[in-house]
Amino acid sequence: MSLLAAIAALILIPGILWDAVETVLLPRRITGTLRPARLVGATLWGLWRGAALRIQTRRRRENLLSPFAMLTMLTLFGVWALGLIVGFGLLHWAIGSHLAQLGRPAGFATDLYMSGTTFFTLGLGDVAPASRMSRVLTVVEAGTGFGFLAMVIAYLPVLYQAFSRREARIVMLDEWAGSPPNPAVLLRRAADGGELAAVVGLLRDWEQTSAELLESHLSYSILAYFRSQHDNQSWLAAFTTVLDTCTLVIAGIDGVPPLQARLTFAIARHAVVDLCQVLRSRPLDDGASRLPAEDLARLRVLLHQAGIRLHEGNVVDHEIAARRAMYEPYARALSEHLLMPLPPWLPPEKARANWETTAWARTGRTEAH
Numbered sequence: 343m344s345l346l347a348a349i350a351a352l353i354l355i356p357g358i359l360w361d362a363v364e365t366v367l368l369p370r371r372i373t374g375t376l377r378p379a380r381l382v383g384a385t386l387w388g389l390w391r392g393a394a395l396r397i398q399t400r401r402r403r404e405n406l407l408s409p410f411a412m413l414t415m416l417t418l419f420g421v422w423a424l425g426l427i428v429g430f431g432l433l434h435w436a437i438g439s440h441l442a443q444l445g446r447p448a449g450f451a452t453d454l455y456m457s458g459t460t461f462f463t464l465g466l467g468d469v470a471p472a473s474r475m476s477r478v479l480t481v482v483e484a485g486t487g488f489g490f491l492a493m494v495i496a497y498l499p500v501l502y503q504a505f506s507r508r509e510a511r512i513v514m515l516d517e518w519a520g521s522p523p524n525p526a527v528l529l530r531r532a533a534d535g536g537e538l539a540a541v542v543g544l545l546r547d548w549e550q551t552s553a554e555l556l557e558s559h560l561s562y563s564i565l566a567y568f569r570s571q572h573d574n575q576s577w578l579a580a581f582t583t584v585l586d587t588c589t590l591v592i593a594g595i596d597g598v599p600p601l602q603a604r605l606t607f608a609i610a611r612h613a614v615v616d617l618c619q620v621l622r623s624r625p626l627d628d629g630a631s632r633l634p635a636e637d638l639a640r641l642r643v644l645l646h647q648a649g650i651r652l653h654e655g656n657v658v659d660h661e662i663a664a665r666r667a668m669y670e671p672y673a674r675a676l677s678e679h680l681l682m683p684l685p686p687w688l689p690p691e692k693a694r695a696n697w698e699t700t701a702w703a704r705t706g707r708t709e710a711h
Contacts, residue, residue, distance in 0.1 A: 354429040361379055435453045441456055460480050529650055577682075581673075585673075627674070
């Protein structure tokens, strides 16, 4: 039994440490199925998502989903710490529980207690190592616990910095594309100010944003589950709107050169596809079109009314359809998995941007989404 306990501990401790280092410190996509981080995240999200699907109201559903990412991280930290404590406790038990305890003989429960107080560097003194090997284990575990806590403390600011940068871009898109965002509003607002070419600068900014999201969300996939401040906004809706806009510009809009749209489309599509792989969401094509022929005709009318000429013809329509097929199945898969609705191509009726609404309006209460 002592040998089995030692073998189990020597498998458990390195496995937990490698999982923690790979999740927190390794700047690359995490692979492997039987990993505590993946198992904890997948299990909790399955339960959380199932509960959210039972809620019909968008606001209440978002309130339930909002704390998921943070609670998952805290749960994962607890699982890692518990695994290390149990592992070192098994090692103490395997070498014979050589601990000096006041009043009672040492046993496995005492080994766990000793491991826990050592891991969190409490130094209570009521239990002490009584042999050379147990002292070595105590010193090693104390150093491991100190390093683990330092790693966890350093991990959280990195996540929140990446989240903050992402959300700043999403909030700024509200002034361009409305809430929820859509390409029709984005292009019309640029044209209304006589600055249609300014769309090129916006797409250049989103090229950089896409590259940052690709780097951060592949390394820390938990960021994909962080919800935006407003329940009618999300990083997925913002990216889909940018891809929609790039598709229209590439198809042909007078006054907007297509080069920047092609560059932004490439990196944004790369981010969406890779995140599908990381989150294990297969591309989804349910047969429903986000832009049926009648909506495309309406879109042309709306843009024409704003002085924007979207090229016409079968070649243009085929280009739009081909571009949409390159990213929409992946966006649908992420939408289904994360419970983040995709934005429309056309502005909803009576839609107001978040910056135009307030819960404290004097004339008629307007609900802030």
